[in-house]
Amino acid sequence: MENNLIENTAEFVKEQLKGAEAGHDWFHIERVWKLARKIAQDENCNHEVVELSALLHDIADPKFHNGDENLALQVSRTFLESQDASEDLIQQVLFVIKNISFKNRNDVPKDLPLELKIVQDADRIDAIGAIGVARTFNFGGFKNNLMYHPDLKPRLDMSKEEYKKSDGTTINHFYEKLLLLKDMMNTRKGKEIAEERHNFMLKFLDQFYREWNVD
Numbered sequence: 745m746e747n748n749l750i751e752n753t754a755e756f757v758k759e760q761l762k763g764a765e766a767g768h769d770w771f772h773i774e775r776v777w778k779l780a781r782k783i784a785q786d787e788n789c790n791h792e793v794v795e796l797s798a799l800l801h802d803i804a805d806p807k808f809h810n811g812d813e814n815l816a817l818q819v820s821r822t823f824l825e826s827q828d829a830s831e832d833l834i835q836q837v838l839f840v841i842k843n844i845s846f847k848n849r850n851d852v853p854k855d856l857p858l859e860l861k862i863v864q865d866a867d868r869i870d871a872i873g874a875i876g877v878a879r880t881f882n883f884g885g886f887k888n889n890l891m892y893h894p895d896l897k898p899r900l901d902m903s904k905e906e907y908k909k910s911d912g913t914t915i916n917h918f919y920e921k922l923l924l925l926k927d928m929m930n931t932r933k934g935k936e937i938a939e940e941r942h943n944f945m946l947k948f949l950d951q952f953y954r955e956w957n958v959d
Contacts, residue, residue: 749792749796749827749829750792750795750796750799752827753795753796753799753800753823753824753827754777754799756823757770757773757799757800757803758770758773760803760819761773761802761803765882765883765886766879766882767878767879767880767882767883767886768802768805768807768883772802772870772879773798773799773801773802775870775875776798776801776802776863776866776867776870777795777798777799777866779798779865779866779869779870779937780794780795780797780798780862780863780865780866781794781795781798782866782933783862783865783866783931783933783934783937784862785933786931786932786933787858787862787931788858789858789859789862790836790859792833793833793836793837793840793859794859794862794863796824796833796837797836797837797840797841797844797859797860797863798863798866798867800816800820800823800837800841801816801840801841801844801863801867802816803816803819803820803841804816804818804819813842816841817838817841817842820834820837820838820841821834821838824837836857836859839857839860840857840859840860840863840864843856843860844860844863844864844867846868846871846921846925856930861930861931862930862931862934864930865929865930865931865933865934865938866934868925868928868929868934868938869925869929869934869937869938869941871921871922871925872922872925872926872938872941872942872944872945873940873941873942873944873945874941874944876922876941876945877944877945877948880914880917880918880922881914883914884913884914884917889912889913889914890913890914891913891914891915892913892914892915892916892952892956893913896912896913896916897916898912898916898918898919898920899912899916899920900919900920915949915952918945918949922945923942923945923946925938925942926938926939926941926942
């Protein structure tokens with residue numbers, strides 16, 4: 745049952761995300777899935793919850809659905825029910841999907857289950873490093889945001905609503921989110937992977953500014 749459910753979920757997500765923005769498409773899901781499995785190897789966790797949550801975490805990203813944060817929960821529940829998943833399993837997966845997001849970090853319960861921490865680390869790791877740089881500029885281009893403007897400074901005190909509506913520069917996004925993620929990792933393996941990717945971003949930014957200023 746477990747393997748079939750995971751395989752069926754992967755096929756469902758792949759089909760659902762056809763044509764999605766390249767930073768939030770099936771390949772993003774696949775990378776997060778692989779990262780979550782890698783992190784979970786070192787943890788005493790429910791691997792089925794980890795894998796299903798990783799696969800379904802962006803099934804209906806609010807950014808592309810007018811900010812609707814309930815759609816992903818509805819789609820995931822409907823799918824899992826169609827697969828005869830238990831109510832307990834569904835509840836655990838939906839809890840991860842609901843509480844994984846960076847923008848919701850101040851609204852989540854304090855004692856989070858290990859499965860959520862693992863998937864959250866995996867999702868955040870895919871937002872940093874070389875892949876993170878590529879995804880950030882892809883999304884900035886998708887929104888037609890400026891790459892950089894020397895007079896527009898990062899905003900580190902945005903509310904959740906301000907963050908959702910922000911159309912700041914792509915470079916500012918590094919300071920408003922990406923560079924913060926290393927210190928938000930939950931697991932030992934997550935911290936280890938994030939450290940290397942964080943350092944890559946610092947090197948990238950240094951090179952970016954030198955080229956911008958024709959140094």
